[in-house]
Amino acid sequence: MGERTNILQKNIHQSITANRKDGIHLLKRLVQIASTQGKEADAQRIILETLFDMGLDVDLWEPNGEELQASPYFASSRYDFSGSPNVVGVLKGTGGGRSIILNGHIDVVPAGDRNQWEEDPFSGIVKNGKMYGRGVTDMKGGNVSMLVALKTLQTLNIRLKGDVIFESVIEEESGGSGTLAAILRGYQADAALIPEPTNMKIFPKQQGSMWFRIHVKGRSAHGGTRYEGVSAIDKSLIVIKHIKELEDQRNKRITDPLYAKIPIPIPINIGKIEGGEWPSSVPDFVILEGRMGVSPDEQMEDARLEIETWIEGLGEVEPWFNVHPASIEWYGGRWLPGSIDSDHELLSLLSENYRFVLNEEAIIEASPWGTDGGLLTQVGNIPSIVFGPGVTDQAHFPNEYIELDRVFEAAEIIVLTLIDWCGVEY
Amino acid sequence: MGERTNILQKNIHQSITANRKDGIHLLKRLVQIASTQGKEADAQRIILETLFDMGLDVDLWEPNGEELQASPYFASSRYDFSGSPNVVGVLKGTGGGRSIILNGHIDVVPAGDRNQWEEDPFSGIVKNGKMYGRGVTDMKGGNVSMLVALKTLQTLNIRLKGDVIFESVIEEESGGSGTLAAILRGYQADAALIPEPTNMKIFPKQQGSMWFRIHVKGRSAHGGTRYEGVSAIDKSLIVIKHIKELEDQRNKRITDPLYAKIPIPIPINIGKIEGGEWPSSVPDFVILEGRMGVSPDEQMEDARLEIETWIEGLGEVEPWFNVHPASIEWYGGRWLPGSIDSDHELLSLLSENYRFVLNEEAIIEASPWGTDGGLLTQVGNIPSIVFGPGVTDQAHFPNEYIELDRVFEAAEIIVLTLIDWCGVEY
Structure with missing residues (x-):
């Protein structure tokens, strides 16, 4: 840390601020697509294009139902994933650094009773610094934090040593088949970060x-x-x-x-x-x-x-x-439980960068619900942390929203953490 | 009682025995019609023909939904009774005697899960002295007891002083609109008997x-x-x-x-x-x-x-x-509760004739369920007793049955009671 990080952080902060409008636009486009189970393709297309435009290696595939069923960890209400692709983008490192998976799900739960919504559930309308819509907090906002982080690395020409594997998966709300499929396809890393809606708390353990x-x-x-x-x-x-x-x-x-x-x-x-x-x-x-x-x-x-x-x-x-x-x-x-050792370096780096960006101590807790972190930990053997900008008690509720400031604060913390974890090639 | 009744009872018993086959045939025809709510017409037609053949005055009408709704005692899931007629047959007395209503419902509850039935629920099949089918015990068997009783009076040319009003009503299983309609149409009597399935017990009170x-x-x-x-x-x-x-x-x-x-x-x-x-x-x-x-x-x-x-x-x-x-x-x-005074003469006559025919004491209890006797008592002001040949715990169950002997024993007890209650013109 110290001087280097101070200057770097200033640049990162400025770059994120400069790209804020684009980030909000991207989030709005994602929220306006009702990517409920079976209807994820249009949203994944936007993710694909975004990754492609950043110059990442991209991989889009429909999970194989037969292969998934053979796994003891398979739990879904369907066996056919036609039209429901996973998307992965890899930012190749220069070598010699630690790799990381950034995992976010693109599927959202149904809007439920429309009468309980003040606006169309897929409006993505912004009022008083909050964007509204089904899935904005759980977890398209977190996905945008990760994409903004990657974009910032590219803009500032920061070249990481380790690989960053960005996963936009289906089916998290229905048993995790998207992440399971990514594991079975061979995506591996030294750690994983999942920006589910934690109210900016850090969850090293998930129930x-x-x-x-x-x-x-x-x-x-x-x-x-x-x-x-x-x-x-x-x-x-x-x-x-x-x-x-x-x-x-x-x-x-x-x-x-x-x-x-x-x-x-x-x-x-x-x-x-x-x-x-x-x-x-x-x-x-x-x-x-x-x-x-x-x-x-x-x-x-x-x-x-x-x-x-x-x-x-x-x-x-x-x-x-x-x-x-x-x-x-x-x-x-x-949902499998997930955990990372309490002295794992990713946990301390994330906490330090949180303090550094927000000038306060991060709250570290165990989460009361499961995420795909359980699969990553137990099936993929990838230590995983859940940390994201969404509002916990808005998930699955009518009038779901996210505070946009949190999306970009999380992005800033993530960029710094990627730099510390993966290492930088100067 | 005494000598007169002994000879009379012998004749009655012989007549009922001689007509047993016809009674079973009638019951079977009734059971073979699935007279659930809204589908009572075909069964009522058989009742109408039977009453007509015995030379009774007959009255068939579809209850008026509007009129019924105006009553505070109306309780039904429907307002339109088209195709669901009530049938009443009146055996006019010669005058000077007490009148009685014989009330039975023609509607049956649905057969329910067919897989739980050993035979078709509307077969009316007879095995080991039992007839099987939906509604045979609740309460077509009781209705046949009454019709056999009336037929016996006709066969033996016994002329009662008081009127006997035979009511075959709809809707007992759905709130009693059939009996309510008969009351509103003006059918009145000094007492009423309802042969619901009581296991041959006498219920002067109904919950x-x-x-x-x-x-x-x-x-x-x-x-x-x-x-x-x-x-x-x-x-x-x-x-x-x-x-x-x-x-x-x-x-x-x-x-x-x-x-x-x-x-x-x-x-x-x-x-x-x-x-x-x-x-x-x-x-x-x-x-x-x-x-x-x-x-x-x-x-x-x-x-x-x-x-x-x-x-x-x-x-x-x-x-x-x-x-x-x-x-x-x-x-x-x-269902309104019903009751008759414990010293009411119909109760003692029925108990005496029970003892006379079956050589044992009748069991007199309060019923654990309501019948149309509540409406007859509370709306029609007609003291009512429930007594019938059906098997209480078979009502509404798969493989519902009745013991045929009970149908004719009940008929015999009813004939003797009608004679005692209405009086005979010699």
């Missing part, structure tokens, strides 16, 4: 999660003689209470100081309940659907086994379950 | 019931930070427990000896639960649907007010409800 469905049985009867039946709703209350106890036990085990301020580090959330068919019948089934948080320090398989065994133990709480066991199945979303 | 829907609110959040939200599922557990306490209180007040053997005389059944939309979101709503039993000795309005006030009191149990009150609405089914 994993998986969805489950629990079936609870009852015995039907007419509501007027409900004592002749067994209510699956009543029994499901026991199941819910039982799961709360497991959540309690699991969270008591968490000692990582990164979780110190988090009330429930790895929650088990019951998100959906459905049972019975008729008001005047005793309900003979209930289905519970939920999300189990998985600690960065545990294996998915261990977490799965723990709750499965716990559900088997319901018979000790209530004899009904000995004869009519509740069953648990795994379906839908699954 | 009323009404359906409710309770809305419980929560506050959404990401499942990974579930502590930032408020789970409507968790809150609904409190609501369910609260309702159980009300059920307890209400049942402690029941002292009627007819309920002595019934564990919960007037249950409040939660039949359906639905809440949340996404496994990894904190659910912000739950909807509970249920059925509230109403005692024969209370007014519907009082029961309604009691639970409404009780739900308002949730804030004392859990402060959340003060700010986000749970709300209750009334929808769908509503």
Whole structure:
């Protein structure tokens, strides 16, 4: 650091400021495309052109569903990725430096109920320094931070020693098949950075999660003689209470100081309940659907086994379950936990550059949700950090926005970190 | 009773036995018509022809939706009854006797999941003395008992003093609009008998019931930070427990000896639960649907007010409800309770004839469900008794059946009771 970085940072800051208008224009164009699952192609085309214009090596391909299915980490609602390409751009280093993957997803969740939006969800309208639209915070804003960072390196003719691999992936919102496909295609690096919406916090650990469905049985009867039946709703209350106890036990085990301020580090959330068919019948089934948080320090398989065994133990709480066991199945979303060593150099470099640019200490926490960082860490063996300009509690919500200043602050921190991590050829 | 009845009963028994084949044939024809809501016409046509062939005055009409809607007792999912006629046949008495309504519904509930039926639900197949099919027990078997009773009177040339009004009504399974229409058309009598499936028990009192829907609110959040939200599922557990306490209180007040053997005389059944939309979101709503039993000795309005006030009191149990009150609405089914005085002569005549025909004491209980007897009692002011040959726990179930012997035993008891109640012109 010191003198060199002061001058360099001034140049970088000036260059980013000079290119701010272009960055906002790019973000707006991306937000105006509703790149929901299956409809990512038009947005990827813009990414491709941007990378091409910067002179990067580009690679665009449609992930191979058959190949993906063969992986135990595959989790998607579809097998055919026609029309849903991944895009990768490689900024080749001069050699001898450490490489890095900059990973961002191009897919966005659906806009949901349009009536809850004040403006068209794909307007990209700017008001009071905020841009609005589905996906602007999660995570097209973060993607633009990375692209602005790369552009700045090119503008200032800064030549890195290590490779920078920029990945614009599909399917993060639906199980991570885009990043999985990039790993299977052979993209490797010494570390990875993912600018998901962290409110500019740095997440060296990300919670994993998986969805489950629990079936609870009852015995039907007419509501007027409900004592002749067994209510699956009543029994499901026991199941819910039982799961709360497991959540309690699991969270008591968490000692990582990164979780110190988090009330429930790895929650088990019951998100959906459905049972019975008729008001005047005793309900003979209930289905519970939920999300189990998985600690960065545990294996998915261990977490799965723990709750499965716990559900088997319901018979000790209530004899009904000995004869009519509740069953648990795994379906839908699954996000691997991710983590990087607390003394990893990328973490300290990122924190230092944060302080350097923003004159305050970075907040370092464990994230309460999973990202593609889990796949990069566990499948790709690439230590990953999540840090981005988006507003955490705006993700997936109506009137999603991002504060544009954060996009360019993040870009500045990223450029400096790339220089420190990959090294510079003078 | 005594000598006269012994000879008479022998003749009646012989006549019923001689006509057994015809009765079974009639029941089979009725069962083979899937007379679900809106599709009652073909079955009513058979009833019409049967009444006509016996020489009764017949009245067939489609209930007037507009007129019905004007009644506070109207409860149906439809307003148009085109193609869904009621049929009434009147066996005029010679004068000076007490009149009686014999009321049975022709509508049946849907067959449900065909895979759970061993035979076609509308086969009317007979195996080991049982006829199978949707509606055979609830309550076409009971209707045939009444028709066999009337036929027997005709065959034996027994001329009653009082009128017998046979009503074949629509819509019992959907709120009673058929019987309501018959009352509004002016059909009146000194008492009524309804052969719903009581397992040959005599029900001088019938529980009323009404359906409710309770809305419980929560506050959404990401499942990974579930502590930032408020789970409507968790809150609904409190609501369910609260309702159980009300059920307890209400049942402690029941002292009627007819309920002595019934564990919960007037249950409040939660039949359906639905809440949340996404496994990894904190659910912000739950909807509970249920059925509230109403005692024969209370007014519907009082029961309604009691639970409404009780739900308002949730804030004392859990402060959340003060700010986000749970709300209750009334929808769908509503069945008025019905009752007849315990010293009513129809009750004693029916019990005596039961003993006379079957050589055992009749079981007299309060029914755990409502019938059209509630409308006849409360709107028509016609004291009503429910007694019939069907198998209570087969109603609405797959592989519904009736034991054919019961159909003819009930017919015999009904003939003798009509003779005693209406009087005979010799």
